[in-house]
Amino acid sequence: MLSLPSLLTARVQDAAGIDPEMRPATKPQFGHFQSNVALRLAKQEGRPPREVAQDLVDRIDVSDLCEPLEVAGPGFINFRIKADVLARVATELLADPNTGIDVTDRPDKIVIDYSAPNVAKPMHVGNLRSTIIGDCFNRVLTAQGNRVKPQNHIGDWGTQFGMLVEQILFEGADATQMTLDDSVALYRRAQAHFKSDEGFADAARHRVVALQSGDPQTREIWQALIEVSKRGFNETYERLGVRLTDDDLAGESTYNDDLPLVVADLVDRGIAVRDKGALCVFVEGFETPLIVQKSDGGYGYATTDLAAIRHRVSDLGANRIIYVVGSPQAYHFEQVFAVARMAGYLPDGVRAEHVGFGSVLGKDGHMLRTREGGTVTLQSLLDTAEEVADRPVAMAAVKYADLSNSLHKDYVFDVERMTATTGNTGPYLQYAHARASRILRNAEEQGIEWTPQVTVLDEPAEQTLALLLSRYGEIVAEVGENLQPHKLCGYLYDLATAMSVFYEQCPVLKSDGEVRSSRLALCAATKKVLASGLDLLGIVAPERM
CATH class of the missing domain: 3.30.1360.70 (Arginyl tRNA synthetase N-terminal domain)
Known part of the structure; x- marks a missing residue:
C-alpha cells in the first residue's frame, strides 16, 4: 500500500x-x-x-x-x-482486502493484560477503560498480522475467598445457584460477619489455608463463585462487544503454585535478600525495595506479576507484553519490570510496556461516584448511555469518548455530549459511514452503474479526501507501535469531516459519466476505511442511522 x-x-x-x-x-x-x-x-x-x-x-x-x-x-x-497518484491510492484501498493496513511478515507474539475484574464483585467504572483500551490494542495488533494472546488477570485468589466460602457454609447456601448480585450481597454479609464475630473471623482465616492446600469442599465452592462471576463478566463483554472469552482467563490463582518457585529462584541467585523479615529485591534507582515475600510468608501482587511475566515469556513465547492498568500503578510496573530484567524473566529483545490511563469523571469534574458515595458499577454506567441512545450508538459513544483522549488524561462522562451525532464523537463517525452507505445504496436503487476505480480528482475536496485515505495504513502502524489510539480517532474524525465537505461540494449522484463513477468509487473507498477504522476501535459501523 x-x-x-x-x-x-x-x-x-x-x-x-x-x-x-x-x-x-x-x-x-x-x-x-x-x-x-x-x-x-x-x-x-x-x-x-x-x-x-x-x-x-x-x-x-x-x-x-x-x-x-x-x-x-x-x-x-x-x-x-499528482491527481492520478491520489486516484491510484484510493483505488488500491477499494480493492485491497486489508484496507491499506501493512501486514507484517515477521509477526510478534504479543500478550495483552487487560480488563482484570475481581471475582464475586460487579465490574465497576475502573474496569471500563482497561477493557476498552485493551480490546482496541488487541484489534489493531491482530490486524497487523501479529499473534495476540489476551490475558484477563481476574482477581480470583486471596484472603477474601476464605471469608466468602465460610459465609456460604455458615448460611448453608448453594453457590452454584447464585447470581453475581447474590455474590455481591454475600460479600457484604461476610464482611460484616467477619468484623462482628471473632470466631467466624478465625474460621475464615483457616478457610484460606484450606483453599490454598486444595481442600475439595473449599475448592468446589470457590470454583462455583468463579463461575458465577464469569457469567456476569461475559454478559458485560458481550454488551460492550469486546473480544474476551473464557479462554483468555488467567487469574491470580493461575500462578499460585509458581510463587514459591519464583521466590526460591530469586533467593538462590542472590537477587532477593532478607530485610526486616521480608524477602526483598533492591533495585538501583528505586527508593523502596520490591517485596517478593512478606515477613509472615505470604505473597503479594509483585510476586504474582513476576510469575506471570516468566510464564508469558517462557511458556507463551511472548516477545511483547502490554499491561493496560491505571496510571497509579506506573511505579509498581517499572519496578516489577526492572526485577524481571535482573532475573532474566524479561530477556533482551522482549518488550514490556505499561499503558496507564486516567480516571472517568462526572460532569462536576470529580471522581464518578454513586449518590451514596460508592463506586459506580459498569453496568449502571452503560445503562445511563443506553437511556439516551440505542446500544450500538451508546457503545460507540462510550468507547470513542474513552479512546479519543490521550490515555493518561482523565475524561468526563457526559452522555449528552458523547452521544451527539455532531462534533468529535463516535456517533458522528457512525453517521459518516451511514451517509456513505446511503449514497451507494441510492445509486444501486437508481440503477446507476459504476466501476470500482477512482479516476477523476479535479476538485480540492476530492483530493483532500483521497489524500487522507492514503494515510490510513501509517496511522494504524503508529498506533500499533506507540499504543496511542487517540491518533486513530483523530484521523477518522478528520476523514469523516473531509467526507462531509466532499459531499457538500462535489455532487455525487447528480454528476454524470466518469465523474459520477469516480465519486462513487471514492465514497466506497471512504466507507471501507471508516468501517475498518471503527472496527479497530471496537465500534459498529452501521449501514443506516
Whole structure:
C-alpha cells in the first residue's frame, strides 16, 4: 500500500540529509505538504534559505508522485501530489482486502493484560477503560498480522475467598445457584460477619489455608463463585462487544503454585535478600525495595506479576507484553519490570510496556461516584448511555469518548455530549459511514452503474479526501507501535469531516459519466476505511442511522 507522506519523507531526507519534517499544507494554494528543511539547513550552512531550497528542489526526485515542486515565502518547499497518484491510492484501498493496513511478515507474539475484574464483585467504572483500551490494542495488533494472546488477570485468589466460602457454609447456601448480585450481597454479609464475630473471623482465616492446600469442599465452592462471576463478566463483554472469552482467563490463582518457585529462584541467585523479615529485591534507582515475600510468608501482587511475566515469556513465547492498568500503578510496573530484567524473566529483545490511563469523571469534574458515595458499577454506567441512545450508538459513544483522549488524561462522562451525532464523537463517525452507505445504496436503487476505480480528482475536496485515505495504513502502524489510539480517532474524525465537505461540494449522484463513477468509487473507498477504522476501535459501523 502506497503511504505518500512516508514516501515523500524518505525521498526528501535522501536529498537533504535530515528529517524534512513534512507537514500538511496550511492552505490549498500551497499544495498538499510543506517542508521547512531548507530554512534549517540554511542556518547551518550560512546561505540564503531560498537558494538552499532551490538546490534541494533540483535534487529531490519525486516526479513520479508530485507536480513540479515550488519554493515559497522565505524558503518553504511545497509538494502537490499528482491527481492520478491520489486516484491510484484510493483505488488500491477499494480493492485491497486489508484496507491499506501493512501486514507484517515477521509477526510478534504479543500478550495483552487487560480488563482484570475481581471475582464475586460487579465490574465497576475502573474496569471500563482497561477493557476498552485493551480490546482496541488487541484489534489493531491482530490486524497487523501479529499473534495476540489476551490475558484477563481476574482477581480470583486471596484472603477474601476464605471469608466468602465460610459465609456460604455458615448460611448453608448453594453457590452454584447464585447470581453475581447474590455474590455481591454475600460479600457484604461476610464482611460484616467477619468484623462482628471473632470466631467466624478465625474460621475464615483457616478457610484460606484450606483453599490454598486444595481442600475439595473449599475448592468446589470457590470454583462455583468463579463461575458465577464469569457469567456476569461475559454478559458485560458481550454488551460492550469486546473480544474476551473464557479462554483468555488467567487469574491470580493461575500462578499460585509458581510463587514459591519464583521466590526460591530469586533467593538462590542472590537477587532477593532478607530485610526486616521480608524477602526483598533492591533495585538501583528505586527508593523502596520490591517485596517478593512478606515477613509472615505470604505473597503479594509483585510476586504474582513476576510469575506471570516468566510464564508469558517462557511458556507463551511472548516477545511483547502490554499491561493496560491505571496510571497509579506506573511505579509498581517499572519496578516489577526492572526485577524481571535482573532475573532474566524479561530477556533482551522482549518488550514490556505499561499503558496507564486516567480516571472517568462526572460532569462536576470529580471522581464518578454513586449518590451514596460508592463506586459506580459498569453496568449502571452503560445503562445511563443506553437511556439516551440505542446500544450500538451508546457503545460507540462510550468507547470513542474513552479512546479519543490521550490515555493518561482523565475524561468526563457526559452522555449528552458523547452521544451527539455532531462534533468529535463516535456517533458522528457512525453517521459518516451511514451517509456513505446511503449514497451507494441510492445509486444501486437508481440503477446507476459504476466501476470500482477512482479516476477523476479535479476538485480540492476530492483530493483532500483521497489524500487522507492514503494515510490510513501509517496511522494504524503508529498506533500499533506507540499504543496511542487517540491518533486513530483523530484521523477518522478528520476523514469523516473531509467526507462531509466532499459531499457538500462535489455532487455525487447528480454528476454524470466518469465523474459520477469516480465519486462513487471514492465514497466506497471512504466507507471501507471508516468501517475498518471503527472496527479497530471496537465500534459498529452501521449501514443506516
